[in-house]
Amino acid sequence: MNNKKIAVYGAGGFSREVAWLIECAHGTEAVTCFVDDNKSQSSLKGIPVLTFDEVLESHPDIEVAVAIGAPATRKLVAQKCSNAGFQFARLIDPKASMSSSVYISEGAIICNGSILTVDINLAEHVHINLDCTIGHDVKIGAYSTLSPGVHVSGNVHIGEEVYIGTGATIINGNEDEPLIIADRTVIGAGACVTKSTEAGCLYAGLPAVLKKRY
Incomplete structure (x- = not known):
């Protein structure tokens, strides 16, 4: 049984593609949530959308996949996650x-x-x-x-x-x-x-x- 649990940081097109990759590699239950600090929806493709603070409170030990295409933005988000103690998935x-x-x-x-x-x-x-x-x-x-x-x-x-x-x-x-x-x-x-x-x-x-x- 695969117990992998991953939060996908981002809620755009590439984030949905990364969620599909995770499902292919680790099963449909592996994508726990999307992370979007400016969220305009509570779920995406049936998966909850949470803010960073909500993920930190409810899933402090989860692995994170930073699914943001722009390199500079990805770097800022990754540093934010690292400072909060999150580990990162290799996908x-x-x-x-x-x-x-x-x-x-x-x-x-x-x-x-x-x-x-x-x-x-x-x-x-x-x-x-x-x-x-x-x-x-x-x-x-x-x-x-x-x-x-x-x-x-x-x-x-x-x-x-x-x-x-x-x-x-x-x-x-x-x-x-x-x-x-x-x-x-x-x-x-x-x-x-x-x-x-x-x-x-x-x-x-x-x-x-x-x-x-x-």
């Missing part, structure tokens, strides 16, 4: 595929259809959305997001709070000089990244070029 869809040499930190979420090959390191609260592929010797920093259909080739190092849009492609680096996606980079949907990026910038196009500095 892997049963239809994701990976080798035994993939290291997955707490709070990471890996969705249906994604393939992770060998010698990969995912830091805290990384989101790998639907149908992504990640090649050998890739590192992904905390709070980064790969949107659906992102393809990351081998020897790529992705920094913290990076957001990579749907269908983007990152070409490979090499062992001595990995391709680096710097902290807080945003990669536009469908872009093809052929060289390392600068921190805090938006890149888009084929090939991806610098569009904006933050």
